[in-house]
Amino acid sequence: MRLRLRLPILALCAGLALPPLTPAPALAFADNKFFDPVTQEWVELKVTPEVAGKIARRKFKRKVVDFNGPEAPGTIIVDTEARALYHVLEGGEAMRYGIGVGRDGFTWQGVQKVTRKAEWPGWTPPPEMIARERKKGRKLPAFMPGGPNNPMGARALYLGNTIYRIHGTNEDWSIGQAVSSGCFRMWNDDVEHLYSQVPVGATVIIR
Numbered sequence: 001m002r003l004r005l006r007l008p009i010l011a012l013c014a015g016l017a018l019p020p021l022t023p024a025p026a027l028a029f030a031d032n033k034f035f036d037p038v039t040q041e042w043v044e045l046k047v048t049p050e051v052a053g054k055i056a057r058r059k060f061k062r063k064v065v066d067f068n069g070p071e072a073p074g075t076i077i078v079d080t081e082a083r084a085l086y087h088v089l090e091g092g093e094a095m096r097y098g099i100g101v102g103r104d105g106f107t108w109q110g111v112q113k114v115t116r117k118a119e120w121p122g123w124t125p126p127p128e129m130i131a132r133e134r135k136k137g138r139k140l141p142a143f144m145p146g147g148p149n150n151p152m153g154a155r156a157l158y159l160g161n162t163i164y165r166i167h168g169t170n171e172d173w174s175i176g177q178a179v180s181s182g183c184f185r186m187w188n189d190d191v192e193h194l195y196s197q198v199p200v201g202a203t204v205i206i207r
Contacts, residue, residue: 053172060084060098060176062190067094076114076166076194076204078184080107083176085166085184087194097194099166100174100185108182112160114202117195120146121156126163129181154188155195159204166204167191 033042047055060083067088071077077086077094080101086094101107123144125133130140144150153168168188169175175187186194 049171049173053175056098056173056175057187062095062097062193064089064093065096067092071203071205074198074202076198076202078166078204078206080109080207083178085186085194087197095194095197097186097190098175100169100176100180101178102180102182103178106180106182107178108164109206112162112164112204112206114157114198114200114204115160116158117198117200118146118156118158119195120150120154121152121165121167122146123150123152153185153191155191157191157195157198157204166194 033044035041036043065086067086069077069088071088073088073090075088077088078084078099078101079086083099083101085097085099087097088094123146124142125140130142133140146152148170151170152165153170156165156167158165164182164184166184166186168191169185170188171185172187174180174185
């Protein structure tokens with residue numbers, strides 16, 4: 001019975017179709033858990049990175065939203081807590097994108113300018129990151145050329161003279177999560193869209 005409850009849930013998350021099953025008691029959901037009426041317990045819903053990416057794409061889909069802030073059109077606003085990036089448009093609107101943000105201890109705030117733009121950028125991990133990951137048993141390359149396997153993704157917007165970027169990712173599941181070392185991740189199609197709209201010199205406000 002428990003297996004019968006879980007399969008449809010995962011299938012719905014993945015957008016798959018299943019043959020009709022015997023009706024089951026109604027389920028209650030909260031975050032990544034569901035209430036099993038048989039055991040009377042909350043059960044954590046285990047999902048693969050692929051399924052998590054599909055769920056994130058529905059939740060953080062790019063869309064135009066109302067905007068009534070004082071920032072001028074062309075400004076980029078990063079809302080770390082909401083996991084959202086807003087590109088202010090004309091007419092009281094903004095394009096909202098889902099993002100991945102820095103994990104605990106790696107978040108930051110401030111105002112920067114876009115000082116450089118790059119397509120399929122290479123990745124040079126900073127020395128402190130290389131040392132930090134080495135302690136975890138993970139060896140990072142001194143440099144990785146741009147490409148589909150590069151964690152910087154398809155495009156990058158460089159922020160001031162910092163080591164931080166707004167960039168793409170090859171890990172769809174990470175959008176909406178706090179997993180980076182301070183950069184802001186976007187899906188490749190989203191960062192390509194933003195990249196085409198934003199010039200060097202644009203103001204970026206990180207909150």
